[in-house]
Structures are given as C-alpha cells and as structure tokens.
Amino acid sequence: DTAVSQTPKYLVTQMGNDKSIKCEQNLGHDTMYWYKQDSKKFLKIMFSYNNKELIINETVPNRFSPKSPDKAHLNLHINSLELGDSAVYFCASSQYVGVANYGYTFGSGTRLTVV
Amino acid sequence: SQQGEEDPQALSIQEGENATMNCSYKTSINNLQWYRQNSGRGLVHLILIRSNEREKHSGRLRVTLDTSKKSSSLLITASRAADTASYFCATDAGTNAGKSTFGDGTTLTVKP
Numbered sequence: 001d002t003a004v005s006q007t008p009k010y011l012v013t014q015m016g017n018d019k020s021i022k023c024e025q026n027l028g029h030d031t032m033y034w035y036k037q038d039s040k041k042f043l044k045i046m047f048s049y050n051n052k053e054l055i056i057n058e059t060v061p062n063r064f065s066p067k068s069p070d071k072a073h074l075n076l077h078i079n080s081l082e083l084g085d086s087a088v089y090f091c092a093s094s095q096y097v098g099v100a101n102y103g104y105t106f107g108s109g110t111r112l113t114v115v
Numbered sequence: 116s117q118q119g120e121e122d123p124q125a126l127s128i129q130e131g132e133n134a135t136m137n138c139s140y141k142t143s144i145n146n147l148q149w150y151r152q153n154s155g156r157g158l159v160h161l162i163l164i165r166s167n168e169r170e171k172h173s174g175r176l177r178v179t180l181d182t183s184k185k186s187s188s189l190l191i192t193a194s195r196a197a198d199t200a201s202y203f204c205a206t207d208a209g210t211n212a213g214k215s216t217f218g219d220g221t222t223l224t225v226k227p
Binding site for chain 2: 092
C-alpha cells in the first residue's frame, strides 16, 4: 500500500496552461506539504497544511494554489505555467506539525516539464 | 541561503568501504534528519537525531550531531552497491510550523 501517492508521475505541458497535481496519504497524518526540487536537487518547501489549515506559505508566485479538501488530501494547482516551473514536485506528510520522531514521508514525485 | 550544506557534493567508493557525509547548518535546531533519494524517486527518511542527542545508530548507519559546531555526519559502514543514492540532511528549527530546511545533498556512488 502506497503511503503517500501523487499523480501524475510525469506531466509535460505547454507554457500558459493550467495544471493540477494530486496527493493523497493513507497514514492518518495531520500535516501535509508540497516541496519543489530543482534541477540541482535543491529541495524547497512551498506549502504546508495541518488538518486542512494552511500553516506555511513560502514565497511562491500566486499562480500556485494549494487546496486541502480533507487532511488526507493536498492538491496543487498551477495557473499560467512558465518554463521556470519545470521541476520535480514532491508531496510529503508528517504525523504532526514538525517531524517529531519519524521525519517526513514523501511521495515519489511529479516531474513537471513546461515546453 | 539554505540552512543545511553538505559535503562532499559527490563521493565515489568501492563496495565494502565506509562512506562519510557531513552536514553543516547555521541556526539553532530542534532536530536534524537524514534522507536517502534514489534516482527518480522520492526521499526516504533514514534517521532523526534530536538536539540533545550526540549519536544515533540504525543498522549500518551512524549519525553524530555536534551542536557546538552546528554539524552532523552520516556514516554508512560496509557500503553496498544498493547504497548508491543522494543523501540529504534536513534541519527543523522547531519554530517554523513544521518547516524543515534541506541541504544540497551528497551523491554517493558505490562501485561493485
């Protein structure tokens, strides 16, 4: 059983399009995150939700809008995609806010390529 | 600038040798975590060490933390080809609503 699953795994789209990435966790965790990993493997947090409430919103263009319909789901919608948005986007979850004893559980990533 | 910085950036060793990776950070932390990322996959949590701990073991992994030097090391003993991956440290300052800051990563290649 996949603990944190995100879809799609690959996404190739043209500049200017709008796309969504979905994430679901079946761990019963309270907190979910979106991270962006660039071509140099640098990971940067974008958003965090705790029990459906936004708690971290880093300096991210407002073309990126997260939505959490319930604590098991955190989706990421991106409007007007730009070439610079090309990256791998990781969803992650943790039992509570902060990693406590067990760290984050990551999904396998969505590789977004904007052409 | 990011909190964690790892060195070396890349490390290549023979199977059976030990691999040591270092992580330095800038501000006080609540805990430090190490993760492994295989090519094309998500990160996998390996070990978490709290700020009041100095050393932790898990199987072939040994992590040390020196808060006075703001540094940590990950030692993988008796490495295997399957240990080939990128390794990241992440620091949790405990004050940022659960935000951990990741380092640049060390790419480890273990040759059979």
